[in-house]
Amino acid sequence: MTALLATGGRVLTPSSRDATALAHEDGVILWAGADAPGPALFPGADRLDLEGDWVAPAFAECLSVGLDLESAADAGVVTAHVPASHPLEAVAGRVRAGERVVLDGHEDPARIADALTRVAGEVGGPTVARCTPLLIGMGARIDDETLTGLAAVGTVLLLRPLVDDLEGVDLVRIAGSGVALAASTRKDGSVRPWDTLRALTAVPGGRGLSPRAAFTAVTRGARRAAGARDGTAGTLTPGAAATYARWRTGELAVVAADDAVQRWSTDPRSGVPPMPDLSGPDPVLRALVVDGETTVPPR
Template sequence: MTAFLATGGRVLTPASRDATALAHENGVIVWAGSDAPGPALFPDAQYVDLEGDWVAPAFVECLASGLDAGAAAARGVIPAPIPEPHALDLVADRVRAGERVVLGADADPVEVAAELTRLAAELGGPAVARCTPVLVGALNGGSTPIDDQTLAALASVGTVIVLRPLVDDLTGTDLVRIAASGVALAASVRAGSAQAADEVRPWDALRNLTSVSGGRGLSPRAAFTAVTRGARRAAGARDGTSGTLTPGTPATFARWQTGALAVVAAYDAVQRWSTDPRSGVPPMPDLSGPDPVLRELVVDGLPSVPSE
């Protein structure tokens, strides 16, 4: 398959904070960096002029039951579904069988943490972590608020919490504290319940995650990670790079026409250092402005749909 070299853009990749070019071949990212060395590294590649566009991992919807994949793709979203939630009393059997553990919004995080801790003591922490325990929208489940001890227990066995910023009221939720606990955060970009006609609104999901009323929302970068790499992890990826534009990962990305990029922190204590270019925090689209316009979605190296 022909190699593709895209230059003249702004590329969000762990390989380089200031990447402007990206190469992929056989459906896999093979390089990211500055424009200058690209032609020498890939002399036979098919060239693509990004025209200043922002290239980033595609949004991932992990609560994808009934999702209209075509409509989602038109908004830069691809499905990577997790299994349907099950009852708490099935957790032990599922862990022993090595099956995924997925609990819904009605689950009490304290009870979940206690059960996972018991199983980790009985079977070993790795046995539980291999099941990638997922709590879907369960931050406020049960009668006991989620506390630091519960978060630590969930983090110790690799739990992922899937937030639903367009469905649940996150008012007063300290997402910064939860993320700092080691619990992985993922997020859905769906605007409603599991119905085929639901609309996906990825940029609104990011806005809700970063502007939690009465609490501490995520930084734009952390919110974006939740709807890309975090969602991939919720879906079962354990390599740590799925959902990023790291060389060696699938060439699945979206190309967006956007305005100036900015570095914005989650809250004032971080703002003082994260906006310094030396911090290495990558710039993101300004969420206070209009939604970026999708120019192209590429899935495993193949063009999917242009913007509407």
């Protein structure tokens, strides 16, 4: 497959805060950076003008059972499967068999942490972490000791911000504990990714995530919740799958914390990648690319 070089956009990538271009071939990201060097780096590539659009990893929905895939794609969402949850009593056996551990987060989180810690003491923490323990939903406040235990074995907490009440949940504290956060974009039978970001950032009392962290939860975090362990899934890093969405949006902004207050800024000196302003209307999907193939054509 001929490489594609897309220029003239605004690209969200760890490779460069100010990237405006990316290239991919055979379904894999090759490069992301400024427009100028692109043609010399990829002289034989097909060319695409992004027309100023924002290009970012596609949203990933891992609670995908019963989801209308076409409608999800039209919202810039791709699916990443998570198996059904298991009873707590099955944890030890599944870890020893090298199988995924998926638990209902509405069980007592302290009991879950104890069970995982106990198994880690028998087979080693890395063995448990390779099973990517996943808690779906959150039904109780998790204390610091429990968070430490969950983080030690590589646990991922999958939030459902459009289903569960996050009021009083300190997402900043959870994220700081080392527990990886993922988030579902589902509301009943549909996906609402931009409302999901708003819910994750709007937890009262300054306990919500930054827009960047919220976006990570519904891209890279969701991929990790589905079992990806390569470190690149859900990003536009060279070597990652070329799965991304192209959005028409207004001016991008950076959110910076000032005590408990979040302030929008367009100052590039902040070093934080700019994001669409969540206080405005939803960005408009222009195209969706999955593994290098355009599944929702340019609009």
